[in-house]
Amino acid sequence: MKAANSVPLADESLLVGDFDGYSWDALLAYFQDRTHVNYFPISKGATKHVADAEYILANEFEFNNEKYKLGESFDWQTNPSKDLEWLILLHKFYCLKDLAGAYDYTQDERYAVKWMGLIDSWISQVPDGFIDSQVTGRRLQQWLLSYHTFVSKWHSQTISPAFLGRFMCSVNSQTHYLCAHLTPEGNHRTLELYAIFLVAATFPELSSAHWFLEFSKQKLLENMRQDLLLDGVHRELSTDYHHTVLKNYLRFRGLASLNQIDLPTTCDVLLKQAIEFSYYVHKPDGFIPAINDGDCNSYLPLLKKTHSYYPDAHLQYIISKGEEGVPPAQRSRGFTDSGYYVLRSDWSVKPYGDALYLFFDCAPLGFGSHGHYDALNFEMAAYGHSLVVDPGRYTYSEISEDGINWRKYFKGSSAH
Known part of the structure; x- marks a missing residue:
């Protein structure tokens, strides 16, 4: 695989010793053909992607209902919007x-060509850590x-060896920045820790990959112990955010399983506790109560995914709504650590959705800013209908056209 008259390896310290002297031509062929690194299946392309990609080819980007057409060689650090979030989404x-x-x-x-061009122009213009760390993690x-998609699945002939070198150097540099910040x-x-873990799993050939892996595993366990109360409930005490956190942690478990990477045993113990709260909190109709900030969503598809990692007959019963x-x-x-109590009629009630259900909120305000003033609030459901509900967050905006601060109202006691 070595080639004497090809694009030189820019920085041999970037990769482990087995790759000393490899050209980027040889490395591109290696990364296209390797089969020992696995990743989550990517959604198949569809006509919707084609339609949206055409706008991107023209440098037209839309975020938060604001669309701007940027110049052919636009400045990544100039925001066309008054909203910083627009620029943040661009950089993600x-x-x-x-x-x-x-x-x-x-x-x-x-x-x-556009994929390479956008990444290359970002690398040439933007320093590591621009805006903040979570943006780096998402990016x-x-x-x-x-x-x-471009390199491993389809072996795009457009991807050049020189670009692969710049790409991997930037990924390595951004990951080091993320570890330190x-x-x-x-x-x-x-999500930042998951990005570090993803880099280590995707590119074990990096000389820093083992360090990235051990660092992210250690910090993951510390994070889980801090995030989850002893009863498995996320400390922000939002039923919706609990599942966001659960989904993030399950990404670690899934990627680790795909690549035979061992996680600390305690991670699995903590995840199972968080999963147990999830299946109790789901109402008979398959949706969760919107306690504190959050919306009334169903996370049964997420629980179905957890079952593939942690097979459990009780979990299967919840997922199938009593059929299996x-x-x-x-x-x-x-x-008891969170102060949440779930009461329901017998699990054998048929049809499953007709069971009686009560969620009783005896919890404190919760960590962070997502708590509502809802002491002794409850949700009740019976015979397939939610009878008493928590309205949830409704909005995060404190400004509305009617002059009412609905954010403040829905956090307040009178909304509960």
């Missing part, structure tokens, strides 16, 4: 999903997920 590179999806659907090399995830706590820290598996031994559960 969510647009790469559409380019990868469009390429997967068509194999049109225009999308590969790394999007870069690597789309990399799998983790958000102190919370969901952003979790074994009913949980307890009808009702108290989660």
